[in-house]
């Protein structure tokens with residue numbers, strides 16, 4: 001595949017299984033032109049005190065940046081490497097030292113209580129039952145209200161997993177994404193985000209990790225994005241060497257079928273269009 005690029009990957013600096021160098025070697029072996037590691041940002045103490053996290057810390061950020069600098073030099077000519085951050089909407093760290101920023105919403109806040117959006121199905125059900133009276137649509141509305149602010153809050157280059165709330169919902173087992181309340185909440189978030197950031201991931205992370213049959217965002221959202229001048233970038237949200245390019249050719253074909261003509265990649269000259 002031409003112009004192979006992934007900017008969403010995790011390592012042992014956060015919740016990934018492999019080191020930075022192992023991920024870089026996997027990307028080289030898979031034929032990537034450019035590759036970025038986007039470690040999870042540190043989040044505010046309010047959030048940190050309530051959820052279990054393995055994110056970057058003020059102490060590990062300099063080590064991560066140093067290690068990536070070394071890898072960029074070591075593999076120059078073989079692959080273009082970039083150091084990113086997956087900046088949560090509730091992050092409390094600066095993004096200036098990073099080459100690019102993915103903006104993501106991982107938490108809902110209800111009555112001052114913070115919970116993971118993408119907990120396992122049981123944890124998510126407990127959140128919905130206890131904080132949202134069992135109403136998954138109210139949960140989704142709360143998520144998309146937070147997501148609508150992610151570009152403004154993070155100053156991101158790329159919108160990460162736009163509909164993460166749909167992670168455990170294979171086959172509509174939790175809620176119906178055709179439901180008006182769901183669709184209106186998602187579209188309101190998209191419209192708001194597009195005022196600040198036009199580039200959305202097509203993210204195959206949950207397809208690899210939990211067997212989802214659709215990426216983030218769902219395909220109906222691609223059409224809405226295309227109609228509003230949004231742009232796309234392929235992303236594997238990879239947490240291990242096996243999945244660095246998971247289903248990229250399939251996603252490119254689907255994007256072509258949906259009417260997209262270009263996808264973005266990051267090169268040493270900045271973000272560029274690649275014909276799909």
Ligand SMILES: [Zn+2]
Nearest residue numbers: 086104160161
């Ligand atoms: Zn994420």
Ligand SMILES: [Zn+2]
Nearest residue numbers: 008010086237
């Ligand atoms: Zn991620």
